[in-house]
Amino acid sequence: MNGTGTGLGTDPNPTPHPGAEDPTRSVIVVGCGPTGLLLAGDLAAAGVPVTLVEKRPHKISNLSRAIVVHARTLELLDARGLADEVESLGRRLDRMNLFTRLTVEFDTLPSRFKHLLVLPQYEIEPILERRAVAAGVRFRYETEVTGLSQDDEGVTVVTRGADGTTESLRAAYVVGTDGMRSTVRGAIGLPFPGRSVIRSVLLADVRLAQPPENILSVHSRGDAFVFFASFGDGYYRIVAWDRRRDTSESEPLDLEEVRQTVRAAAGHDFGMHDARWLSRFHSDERQAPSYRVGRVFLAGDAAHVHTPAGGQGMNIGMQDAANLSWKLASVLQGRADDSLLDTYQAERHPVGTEAMRSSGVIVRLAMAKHPWTRGMRAALTATLNTVTPIRRKLALQISGISVKYPAPDGAHRLVGARVADVKLEGGRLYEVLRGGRFVLITPEDCRDKTGLEDRLAVDRRTDRGSAGRTTVLVRPDGYVAWAADAPGLPAIEAAVEEHLGERISLAR
CATH class of the missing domain: 3.30.70.2450 (Alpha-Beta Plaits)
Incomplete structure (x- = not known):
């Protein structure tokens, strides 16, 4: 997806940014909340040079509104080795009461995390920041974006520091994670209806x-x-x-x-x-009509905002970041074509729309004004409390566990689905995912047939808990990229080549 977006005023003679990384391989992230920190940390861990720009001073605010971490976000943190620390700081809750009568139960979720965690955003940000610092992210606090322009080769971001100094930063891609009043979104001319x-x-x-x-x-x-x-x-x-x-x-x-x-x-x-x-x-x-304009992307509150009902806001943003980060790394490192980045819009925009819908239903029920709407609320909550499948579906949706991405026509039924934390030969799946690589799960032991571990960004393990014959290629964000029932080696070779951009041979 090519395009050009220009916005805001620019300094005609900006000061070059000292020590800038190769702009053809780097990413600038604007906004230092949980979404930006997770995204920047992922990219840097994958070897992508990242600059994170934040107009606020370097401090963690205790005035954040987000206070809930849901199961799917905990799974993504687990895949980064952070979940245990996050869990130690919060309070686990296996059910949530709405309108006094309605109980949403999380203790039956098909996840290692059968609960939500009550933990304010200001407790999560330092953990994500430490990871980003350790991975090599370059932070630029008290730096405001004042201009942005892009061309076919990259994006130029003009910034102003606390002392008024203007600098020009250049990168292959820019991601705006700068909140509801996003400067990046305004710079690329996207409305926020x-x-x-x-x-x-x-x-x-x-x-x-x-x-x-x-x-x-x-x-x-x-x-x-x-x-x-x-x-x-x-x-x-x-x-x-x-x-x-x-x-x-x-x-x-x-x-x-x-x-x-x-x-x-x-x-x-x-x-x-x-x-x-x-x-x-x-x-x-509110939701931006597109999460991508050329080489500029939006994530988190810069892309979508909704009511706090259900506590989904921060979670959806961090899940946006997990979806986008591995795709940017794959493109920048030459393993995938730029068209892979278009799947970010196709996969995450519907999730933002659904979050607006579900949180909107909850808050409108809470705001019921007329006797008949209050009566409808009472009837609905009574029904939900007695119909287990509906109540379970609500828990799956709020927790993020039920998200499934669209799959190509004719694809295996599992493609696009989230993968549970299955037990593998080398440990749990989400432990294996900590390497930031694709994981090939096969019901057969292929150790003597392949050197995948040495040659590719794939970690193959044998699923001891499965009696089936399905082989699954899991994306770095924990969703199924490809699956087949009892495939031959040529089919696996073709799938790995398609999704990782490298030709292999699994035969001896």
Whole structure:
């Protein structure tokens, strides 16, 4: 996909960036949240030179809104050797209560992580940052993007530092992970259609004298709703809203207003006190029509935003990063054609759309205004609680486990599906994936027939837990690239060549 996008003002005589990497092989990531950190760390670990540009000073903010890590994101962190540390910091929750009556259960998920994890974004970012630093990512904090242009060979990004110095950075590709108000998205001329769904939502981190029974729960009554989540340190995150209080975000917020809103939604204020953070925000549903324009990509909130219901926002962004990173590395290292990058749009755009839909349904049910819509909510929650398959489907969707990517016509039924953490000869699949390589899983021991481990970016293991005859080629992000039932060696050779760009021979 070729194209040109130019936006913002540019300095006619920018200062060259000192010590820049080969621009034909490098990537610039703009935005240092979880999405950008994961993406940059992946690329650097794969040997791609990466510069991460962030306009904020170098510090981790404790004012982040994201507080939930879902099972699929934990699997991706596991594939990077980070899940155990993340799990040690958070609070596991095997079910989530919505509208008091509806329970979404995660303890039956087909995953090593049969729960969601309550852990604020500011606890996750340092872990991702340490990995990125160790992998060799070049960080440029207090650096603002002021211009961007691209041509057939690469992208030029003009930046301004804290001292006003203007510099020009050059790379083969640029990824904007710079949030809802993305400068990169504006620079390539992409709209961000959608609308504000809820205005004047209250955020508060407080202590509670009478904590709710559950670690994470949602209550609604009349014109108000409230979401509770325990941080495990005595503080609770509260997200509250009252239809009757439409206040500008610029208006100051005090603890008494939060108390009143929580009382309206839950019947009492749980004895809240000692607020360490109070804020207002509005919640939007927006999505860029394309996640790619030429050599520039969008990921995370720069590409899509939706209501916080279900806690999917940060998770979807990190999953975007995991999808894009291995594809960029494959193209830059000559193992794949540039057309591989078009699959990022085809695979991730529908996921963002579905997240907007599912979170929108939850928040609209919570916002139900008329008696008939509240009656519909009561009937729906009663149905979901009694129909196990529907409730299970909801858990799979919210957790990210159910995501399946489109497959070519005639492909095996498994192509595009997420692969569970199966036991392999060399360990668990997600341990093997830590090498950032494709994994060939075959029910037969092929050690005497191939030198794949030495010659290709493929790690072949024997699946001891499978009685079937299916051979599966797993992508670095844990999805099936190719599968076949009882294939011969020529079929495996052809699949590996197609997906890794190298000709091989498995015969002795």
